[in-house]
């Protein structure tokens with residue numbers, strides 16, 4: 001796998017850092033998640049393939065263990081607010097001193113500087129600060145956050161993983177590590193670059209929810225079907241729009257022009273009425289194999305059995321029978337091979353990992369008896 005041989009230490013976080021760690025693990029890195037001691041259960045649902053070490057970083061001996069792990073590792077991912085790592089004596093200056101080749105990846109909402117750097121926040125706040133949230137939502141409604149996808153995952157975990165891979169690549173030339181400052185505000189904004197760059201194309205001249213791609217246009221919308229499901233329509237270009245009209249069995253000479261903004265509400269009404277006349281399966285049969293850009297809106301339960309996704313093996317089933325997306329993208333020679341057994345229990349690999357990093361049995365026993373580390377004796381699943 002592409003990242004085989006890369007050792008990653010991931011300090012346990014909420015959602016973005018676990019995603020970043022999972023990407024690296026899926027593509028072959030060995031990822032060790034550092035959990036808190038005295039934690040009953042982990043909330044990391046993106047932990048496949050990872051190992052877990054339970055370590056009390058608030059104790060100097062615990063911080064020393066992390067430092068030692070970092071000496072022999074390639075990447076550290078830390079998901080805390082600005083200043084937390086420094087307070088623990090684990091800031092980049094201290095850590096990189098002992099291992100200048102380390103990639104020290106910081107993944108926060110507001111970044112390492114600026115007046116919000118130390119503020120708490122969640123995805124919705126970061127998307128709001130990126131400018132993107134102001135553009136999301138239907139006409140005459142409040143801005144709407146699209147789950148926690150844009151900042152936590154697209155602008156956060158994924159962008160951080162890209163930064164890590166770039167830094168690893170650069171290290172081949174320079175032999176040097178570096179600090180990565182991932183701000184989810186900036187990551188989300190960057191993902192949305194098109195919105196800034198397309199201002200002059202007239203795509204966003206109207207108010208929120210009245211533009212072509214923000215639910216204003218009848219040909220870029222979802223419609224309810226007779227069985228209470230939905231179809232997604234993305235028939236932008238005239239030749240594809242024509243196919244849409246044909247599939248709906250409408251007469252284009254009786255309809256307003258596609259790009260007549262003032263007629264969009266009326267056109268939407270007609271499409272709504274038409275889509276409501278058949279089931280999702282019936283519409284899929286009509287539109288499959290055409291260029292109308294019409295697809296069923298599939299639920300998470302339905303995606304893996306859709307013929308197209310099934311043919312490509314786009315979803316995987318783990319040992320528990322749970323379905324999830326196969327890692328993307330597909331690399332032709334060195335594809336990701338996600339671990340199909342469940343994620344680790346907290347502290348499941350503490351003694352194993354410490355031994356691998358050169359700790360003697362005695363040292364491990366001492367750390368354990370003083371509560372610096374915890375070892376979960378449950379049989380390893382990895």
Ligand SMILES: C[C@H](CCC[C@H](C)C(=O)SCCNC(=O)CCNC(=O)[C@H](O)C(C)(C)COP(=O)(O)OP(=O)(O)OC[C@H]1O[C@@H](n2cnc3c(N)ncnc32)[C@H](O)[C@@H]1OP(=O)(O)O)[C@H]1CC[C@H]2[C@@H]3[C@H](O)C[C@@H]4C[C@H](O)CC[C@]4(C)[C@H]3C[C@H](O)[C@]12C
Nearest residue numbers: 014035036043056057058080081108109120121122123148
């Ligand atoms: C599913 C929910 C998650 C939703 C995601 C949400 C929408 C997001 O947006 S996630 C993105 C959040 N933002 C960031 O990550 C940006 C960077 N980070 C931060 O800004 C902050 O970390 C913070 C704001 C997110 C949290 O601030 P906090 O004050 O808590 O932490 P920090 O200031 O960063 O400091 C960390 C302190 O911890 C110490 N530490 C760290 N590691 C160790 C260690 N190993 N040993 C010792 N000490 C350690 C560190 O030193 C710092 O100490 P100080 O403060 O003294 O400096 C889920 C969200 C909540 C979940 C639910 C909840 O957990 C309750 C239940 C738990 C149960 O187990 C399962 C069910 C729950 C209901 C659970 C369910 C879900 O998982 C959640 C809803």
